[in-house]
Amino acid sequence: MSVTVPMDGPWLDEAAGRLIRPYTVSGGRTRPTAELDLMSLVMATGAASQMYFGPEHSEALGLCQGPTSVAEIAGHLRLPAVVTKILLSDLMDSGAVTVRPPHNFDNPSDCSLLEAVLDGLRRQL
């Protein structure tokens, strides 16, 4: 790890965010069971879940009635991305949500995609 952080004292300051105890919310699980990206789109299936979930799970489910990104759900829940991913992977495992991975723009010749973006942006003007 090449990150240089002063180790000689507390490195928390106003630039770092608030302090949290994520372990409580994630029910003791330490990592998501599914690969989720910040831009993965999550949507509630409407299927009634057999599993018991905590209030954060219900809140997360309520936030993705339409396709919603993991980043957006995390922002609304005010929970770190990793904790949100754990909650969402629980919901996936129970069948309460489906997920679509993001489009990785690693095909630079994808002209039609860029043109769709351009058209969409111009409509905003």
Next chain:
Amino acid sequence: MAYDDSSDSFPTPFPTALKVLVAGGFGVGKTTFVGSVSEIAPLSTEELLTQVGAETDDLTGVELKTSTTVAMDFGRITLDERHVLYLFGTPGQERFWFMWDELCRGALGAIVLADTRRLENSFSAVDFFEQRGIGFVVAVNEFDGSFRYDPEEVRAAIDLRPDVPVVICDARIASSGIQTLVTLVQHLLTAVPGGPGQDDAVVQRDDGVPLDGQVSL
């Protein structure tokens, strides 16, 4: 998986999610930019940092100690029924830039905001995207009372390659931000015929694609 082509084969109602990064030095207007172009109220997404400052996707070991987070601005523009553009404002502090590597993955491109009073604060962001072959434009955010430079002066000061567009923008105004995004996508389109990345974009200037992203405003 080299290329996620699920955009066409994946059943509706999921749109294709795309992203653009908004980068630049400390206090240059990233949060303002993302907030003004976004259709949703400004949100920030937090990543968890371990004590050593690395981003983590694993809570092992953090359960007993309090952890800290770093926030990224987050915004959304629905382009059409099938495409949604997400904007991520990267953390201004260089010590958090290790996070950009993940953010960069799969990004369409980037906007580097620059403040003419502190142009040197944008150098590292420019280097960062150049090194990774990520297409970007430089947007000069004109703060009140700052000296007005024209885009070519800024280009010379940052030592930018001639193919990288420089535009003037006001991060507080939505249409100005959108116009900057338009310039970015036009720039990305000019680089399309030659192959991967922006590296040979200069020699593609004769391919007939108008470089109208490079207008001096």
